[in-house]
Amino acid sequence: MSKVNIKVLADQLQLSVSTISKALRDSYEISDETKKKVMELATQLNYIPNPYASSLRRKKSKTIAVVLPEVADNFFSLAINGIQSIAESKGYHVLIYLSHEKYANEKNILEDCQSGRVDGVLISISSETNSAEHINKLQTRNIPVVFFDREQEAIETARVTTNDFDCGLMAAKHLLQKGCRRPAFLSISQSLPICLNRLEGFKAAVQQAGVPEEDRQIVYCTDNDGMYDQIKLLLQQPNRPDGLIASVEKIVTPVYLTCHELKINIPNEVKVIAFATLDTAPILNPPLTTITQPAFEIGKAAATLLFKGIEKSSFDLRKERMIIPSMLIERESTK
Amino acid sequence: MSKVNIKVLADQLQLSVSTISKALRDSYEISDETKKKVMELATQLNYIPNPYASSLRRKKSKTIAVVLPEVADNFFSLAINGIQSIAESKGYHVLIYLSHEKYANEKNILEDCQSGRVDGVLISISSETNSAEHINKLQTRNIPVVFFDREQEAIETARVTTNDFDCGLMAAKHLLQKGCRRPAFLSISQSLPICLNRLEGFKAAVQQAGVPEEDRQIVYCTDNDGMYDQIKLLLQQPNRPDGLIASVEKIVTPVYLTCHELKINIPNEVKVIAFATLDTAPILNPPLTTITQPAFEIGKAAATLLFKGIEKSSFDLRKERMIIPSMLIERESTK
DNA sequence: TTTATTTACGAAAACGGTTGCGAAACAATG
DNA sequence: CATTGTTTCGCAACCGTTTTCGTAAATAAA
Numbered sequence: 001m002s003k004v005n006i007k008v009l010a011d012q013l014q015l016s017v018s019t020i021s022k023a024l025r026d027s028y029e030i031s032d033e034t035k036k037k038v039m040e041l042a043t044q045l046n047y048i049p050n051p052y053a054s055s056l057r058r059k060k061s062k063t064i065a066v067v068l069p070e071v072a073d074n075f076f077s078l079a080i081n082g083i084q085s086i087a088e089s090k091g092y093h094v095l096i097y098l099s100h101e102k103y104a105n106e107k108n109i110l111e112d113c114q115s116g117r118v119d120g121v122l123i124s125i126s127s128e129t130n131s132a133e134h135i136n137k138l139q140t141r142n143i144p145v146v147f148f149d150r151e152q153e154a155i156e157t158a159r160v161t162t163n164d165f166d167c168g169l170m171a172a173k174h175l176l177q178k179g180c181r182r183p184a185f186l187s188i189s190q191s192l193p194i195c196l197n198r199l200e201g202f203k204a205a206v207q208q209a210g211v212p213e214e215d216r217q218i219v220y221c222t223d224n225d226g227m228y229d230q231i232k233l234l235l236q237q238p239n240r241p242d243g244l245i246a247s248v249e250k251i252v253t254p255v256y257l258t259c260h261e262l263k264i265n266i267p268n269e270v271k272v273i274a275f276a277t278l279d280t281a282p283i284l285n286p287p288l289t290t291i292t293q294p295a296f297e298i299g300k301a302a303a304t305l306l307f308k309g310i311e312k313s314s315f316d317l318r319k320e321r322m323i324i325p326s327m328l329i330e331r332e333s334t335k
Numbered sequence: 336m337s338k339v340n341i342k343v344l345a346d347q348l349q350l351s352v353s354t355i356s357k358a359l360r361d362s363y364e365i366s367d368e369t370k371k372k373v374m375e376l377a378t379q380l381n382y383i384p385n386p387y388a389s390s391l392r393r394k395k396s397k398t399i400a401v402v403l404p405e406v407a408d409n410f411f412s413l414a415i416n417g418i419q420s421i422a423e424s425k426g427y428h429v430l431i432y433l434s435h436e437k438y439a440n441e442k443n444i445l446e447d448c449q450s451g452r453v454d455g456v457l458i459s460i461s462s463e464t465n466s467a468e469h470i471n472k473l474q475t476r477n478i479p480v481v482f483f484d485r486e487q488e489a490i491e492t493a494r495v496t497t498n499d500f501d502c503g504l505m506a507a508k509h510l511l512q513k514g515c516r517r518p519a520f521l522s523i524s525q526s527l528p529i530c531l532n533r534l535e536g537f538k539a540a541v542q543q544a545g546v547p548e549e550d551r552q553i554v555y556c557t558d559n560d561g562m563y564d565q566i567k568l569l570l571q572q573p574n575r576p577d578g579l580i581a582s583v584e585k586i587v588t589p590v591y592l593t594c595h596e597l598k599i600n601i602p603n604e605v606k607v608i609a610f611a612t613l614d615t616a617p618i619l620n621p622p623l624t625t626i627t628q629p630a631f632e633i634g635k636a637a638a639t640l641l642f643k644g645i646e647k648s649s650f651d652l653r654k655e656r657m658i659i660p661s662m663l664i665e666r667e668s669t670k
Numbered sequence: 671t672t673t674a675t676t677t678a679c680g681a682a683a684a685c686g687g688t689t690g691c692g693a694a695a696c697a698a699t700g
Numbered sequence: 701c702a703t704t705g706t707t708t709c710g711c712a713a714c715c716g717t718t719t720t721c722g723t724a725a726a727t728a729a730a
Contacts, residue, residue, distance in 0.1 A: 005686055016710045021688055031708060048450045052387040052396065053686035056715045061387065063430075071415050077407045084406075084433050093452070095398075096431045098419050115383045116716095117428070256618035280613065283591035285620030340716055351680045356718060366678060388716035391685045451686095 004045045012045075013037060024049070055116075063093040064306060065113050067123040069101045069150070073249060074277045075295045076124070079148060082299025083122060090307055092119075103128040110134045114141050120306045124150040127189040127222070144309035144317055148302035149293075151193050158309065158320035160302040164194050167291045167326050168201020171245045171273045174289070176209050178334050180243030180271055184217040184234065186255070187247050198247050198275065217241055221251060231258045235270070243334075246274035252288065260285075271334040275326075286332035293326045339380045347380075348372060359384070390451075398428040399641060400448050402458040404436045404485070408584060409612045410630045411459070414483060417634025418457060425642055427454075438463040445469045449476050455641045459485040462524040462557070479644035479652055483637035484628075486528050493644065493655035495637040499529050502626045502661050503536020506580045506608045509624070511544050513669050515578030515606055519552040519569065521590070522582050533582050533610065552576055556586060566593045570605070578669075581609035587623065595620075606669040610661075621667035628661045 006024075010017045015034070023030045023038035030038075041047075055061045066083055068076050080096070087094050095118060099106040106126050113121050114137060121138060123145060132154040138145050139157065147159040168185075175183045185202045187195045199218065206216045219234055221227045231254050234240065246252050252274045259266050266272050266286055273289045281288040301322050309317040341359075345352045350369070358365045358373035365373075376382075390396045401418055403411050415431070422429050430453060434441040441461050448456050449472060456473060458480060467489040473480050474492065482494035503520075510518045520537045522530045534553065541551045554569055556562045566589050569575065581587050587609045594601050601607050601621055608624045616623040636657050644652040 006688095007686080017687080018689075018711075019709055021686095022709085025688085027689095029708065034708080048446070050391070050686050051450050051452050052390045053715090054688075055387045056385070056391055056686085056717090057688045059715075071406075071419075072409070072412045074407070077412050080406050080431070081433070084431065088433075094431050096415070096419065096429050098416070098423075111383070115386050117386050253614055253618055260618070278615065279588055280615045280619060283588055283595070283619050284615060285618060285622075287620070342716080352717080353681075353719080354679055356716095357679085360718085364678065369678080385716050388685090389718075391687090391716085392718045394685075 004047050005050065006047075008045070009038065009041055009047060013041060059116065061093075061117060061119050062091060063095060063118050064303075064310075065095045065097060065109070065118040065121045065123075067097045067099060067106065067109055067113075067121060069099050069124060069126050071096070071098060074279070075149070075249060075293060078277055078295035079124075079299035079302075082296040082301075083303040084299075086300050086303035086307065092307070099126040101126045101128060103131065107134040110138055113138060113143065118143070120144040120146070120310045122146050122148055122302050122306055124148055125152050125192070126150075127192050130191045144306055146302045146306040146309065146317065146320075148298050149194060153193055156318045158302075158305045158317040158322070160298050160305065160322045160324065161194065162293045162298065162326045163323050164197035165201040165204075167275065167328075168198035168245070168247075169205045170201070170328055171198075171275075171291055172202040172205030173209075174273060174328060174330070174334060175243035175245065175271055176205065176211070178243075178267075178271055180241075181211070182215040182217075182239065182241045183211065183243040183245065184219060184241035185245045185247065186231070186251050187218060187220050188222060188251070190220060190222075195247050198245075202245060215239075221254075224250075227251065227254045228258065231255055232262070235259065235262055235264060241270065243271045244273070246272065246276070249274065249276040249278060252276055252278065252284075256284065256288075266333050267335050273328075273334050281329070282331060284333070286335075289331045289334040290329050291326045292329055294324045297324050339382050340385065341382075343380070344373065344376055344382060348376060394451065396428075396452060396454050397426060398430060398453050399638075399645075400430045400432060400444070400453040400456045400458075402432045402434060402441065402444055402448075402456060404434050404459060404461050406431070406433060409614070410484070410584060410628060413612055413630035414459075414634035414637075417631040417636075418638040419634075421635050421638035421642065427642070434461040436461045436463060438466065442469040445473055448473060448478065453478070455479040455481070455645045457481050457483055457637050457641055459483055460487050460527070461485075462527050465526045479641055481637045481641040481644065481652065481655075483633050484529060488528055491653045493637075493640045493652040493657070495633050495640065495657045495659065496529070497628045497633065497661045498658050499532035500536040500539075502610065502663075503533035503580070503582075504540045505536070505663055506533075506610075506626055507537040507540030508544075509608060509663060509665070509669060510578035510580065510606055511540065511546070513578075513602075513606055515576075516546070517550040517552075517574065517576045518546065518578040518580065519554060519576035520580045520582065521554050521556055521566070521586050523556050523586070525555060525557075530582050533580075537580060550574075556589075559585075562586065562589045563593065566590055567597070570594065570597055570599060576605065578606045579608070581607065581611070584609065584611040584613060587611055587613065587619075591619065601668050602670050608663075608669050616664070617666060619668070621670075624666045624669040625664050626661045627664055629659045632659050 006017045006020045009020045023035045097109040132152055135155050145157050151159045189195045221230050264270055275291045277295050281290050308315045341352050341355045344355045358370045432444040467487055470490050480492050486494045524530045556565050599605055610626045612630050616625050643650045
């Protein structure tokens, strides 16, 4: 309604629009006296600048995109919080996009991000993604990209992850140390580096411990709906595993439910450890041993890097690699 | 870099920019032949329109704001998913803002929303908010607002909630029916309608059941950090409650942990029911009886209403009130 | 053939800020 | 006094797209 813009201010103060603009931006060209008058009238009339007019001219949107596989996950919720906290302090706005774990969606989203709508992109790729083109296109348009958690290895840019390999190793060692002889690794993707790295850690540990081939299993729960059945099958085998590593949080509930259903006691018959940031971990039945990822910090770090890339063109994101370690928190499920 | 805009297309095709613009928007004024040529060159040169130029001219941003207290909460995560799913299908973009339960933050956020950056606002107010001015300002600027879950009663606009009163009643009745004599209600705010309504339901139930005044307690866990201590105090009373209603999800973990710590058996010594969308509810120790809110549906419904308000100026949001019922899912914690 | 009517397009003014440059006013310097 | 410098402001172009209006040519109607 009240369309008070720079022109209105200019008319009322008998000044030119350029003077108003400069005054509002605190330009050295404008006298303190004039600035004060402008500011006063601006607040009095409740002047709010049109961000798109400004973006158009300055070719800066003060907006970033956050592209996630999904948000119904504690990890990503916390990461968003971290990102948001940095963005807010920098005066940036945050657009959220969900790929729903589909490459096609992710591609469309990044397509749009080339429009100038955003100054930078934070992305955790979908489990389907193994191409790099769509991300490359952003780079050729000089739009900084930073990966967090789920990276795409072929792309040269900054990435913030946790120490996935070490954690995979640590998780497996923990199970072995607690007496597991037939550990299994539950993954959700054959291509996601987070899964692969955690898996490699697992492999290294069982290799080193001399676990026979037939006693180590790797299960890919690639589709959400089939997860229960797959886990059930796994646990109904005659020589079922006696230790499980859930490589991501969403595997936890199906695992627990299946164990309860099949009356398999955790931790006596099977020990469970999971990569998760669940705050209900300590009150599960039994309390769940977790590799807790520093989701909030990862979000913050990724955002911080991105803003460096955005604000200093001299800053080279390509070699930046930040690894924020996770913590193993031992609870009853692996006792 | 490749700054291919309408002008570039125009030059290459020996046409005017207006013709290009119209062709791209499939205007009847342009011949099919020309349209085809324009489209082809556009895709060939990978032309991507500048959204801000368009927004500036058309005074439509194709963007909405979602203002939340926080996102580290299953309810809001799911709600975002619902909102996002509708926005995506409508070709809208979603800006996320967090108030961190502070009125001052919320006010700043809504201030910015007046700039034309967004075409509408979905909001779940902070627990601190009891003023309405900041929301009113949006209305006077003709920016549609829709509340979801946490509404501000003084404002006349659409709202999507769950049947809070009924659920409060249902929860209390459930506890009473299961044999509780001294039920307590754990709230997080003295002003949030969701808390008040749930509380009113609780009050009605205990009133009706004739529970003596001294045997019903209402505890306000207003600050996050003090929550543990407050709950501990509550449960260390000589005449401690034998039934607890957690009015929001984040109270659950502290309650369970405290019970475990004090060796108070759930459900034998105290029964617990919670308003929560936790997917770990069935695997908690013991499995938690929940009032499960249809978070995803609430998000979808709120977004749908908002878009109606945005797209049809004739559509009057003021009288819209949608109530999507929650479900009581009984589990061990109230057995 | 003349007069309407369509069809297909272009010119130019928006939208609301930003910014390079020139200019006036005044002060300082030689 | 002439010259140079400083301060403060306005003019006008510009960002990329949309949209109103005008018009020439082609077609249809008279």
